[in-house]
Amino acid sequence: MKRASNPESQSFVVDHALRQTSRKRPDMRKMPIRKAFTLLEPGPVVLVTTRDGGKNNVMTISWTMVTDFTPRFAMTTGPWNHSYAALRKTRECVLSIPTVDLLDQVVGAGTCSGSDTDKFEKLGLTPVKAEKVRPPLIRECLANIECKVIDIIPKHNILILKAVAVHVDRSRREKRTLHAVGDGTFVADGRRLNRRKRMRSKIPDGV
Numbered sequence: 001m002k003r004a005s006n007p008e009s010q011s012f013v014v015d016h017a018l019r020q021t022s023r024k025r026p027d028m029r030k031m032p033i034r035k036a037f038t039l040l041e042p043g044p045v046v047l048v049t050t051r052d053g054g055k056n057n058v059m060t061i062s063w064t065m066v067t068d069f070t071p072r073f074a075m076t077t078g079p080w081n082h083s084y085a086a087l088r089k090t091r092e093c094v095l096s097i098p099t100v101d102l103l104d105q106v107v108g109a110g111t112c113s114g115s116d117t118d119k120f121e122k123l124g125l126t127p128v129k130a131e132k133v134r135p136p137l138i139r140e141c142l143a144n145i146e147c148k149v150i151d152i153i154p155k156h157n158i159l160i161l162k163a164v165a166v167h168v169d170r171s172r173r174e175k176r177t178l179h180a181v182g183d184g185t186f187v188a189d190g191r192r193l194n195r196r197k198r199m200r201s202k203i204p205d206g207v
């Protein structure tokens with residue numbers, strides 16, 4: 001992969017072969033769906049992929065919420081984003097969890113529109129065929145949660161998502177996720193602290 005000649009564009013040029021939707025998921029291992037909420041509970045910034053009219057798109061979302069252990073998630077977005085029409089029409093998306101090394105892609109996907117930009121190409125992200133939905137996984141991300149949109153609450157611009165498959169790249173060394181402060185700055189994960197024994201009664205079986 002090499003950088004585009006215009007450094008201001010923040011875009012990357014990737015090999016043509018890499019840009020094609022790949023059927024291979026060599027490093028992505030399946031995660032039990034009951035554990036999907038553990039990917040979102042820490043509140044990381046996510047990349048949301050959609051696919052409409054044969055075209056992939058990706059946008060950045062920081063307003064997400066775990067709603068229960070089933071797992072269902074809430075996400076706030078609306079008609080101001082190009083992705084919203086695809087979410088409403090296809091009722092499918094993938095929540096991809098980026099790590100700190102993808103900060104420029106996170107900002108890039110959230111500052112231009114799929115209406116006039118192929119963001120996968122511009123940002124050097126590789127779409128990988130999902131298992132149960134049409135929008136792609138993102139190869140470069142730590143984890144990918146395939147979701148169905150099961151409800152839309154227009155009054156509050158909230159979409160309710162249900163995970164249908166989860167993939168985690170266990171070979172990835174960088175596991176620190178990003179948290180948006182909301183003022184253009186981000187916080188990266190710090191040290192993991194373990195209180196599993198004391199919280200046992202609150203943790204679902206198998207998690």
Ligand SMILES: Cc1cc2nc3c(=O)[nH]c(=O)nc-3n(C[C@H](O)[C@H](O)[C@H](O)COP(=O)(O)O)c2cc1C
Binds near residue numbers: 057064
């Ligand atoms: C860090 C970050 C967080 C964002 N979080 C949200 C969000 O939670 N909800 C939302 O509607 N837009 C959010 N955005 C804005 C969208 O990602 C942005 O409008 C994007 O260009 C939409 O892409 P699209 O038009 O291709 O759908 C965020 C942007 C950034 C950079």
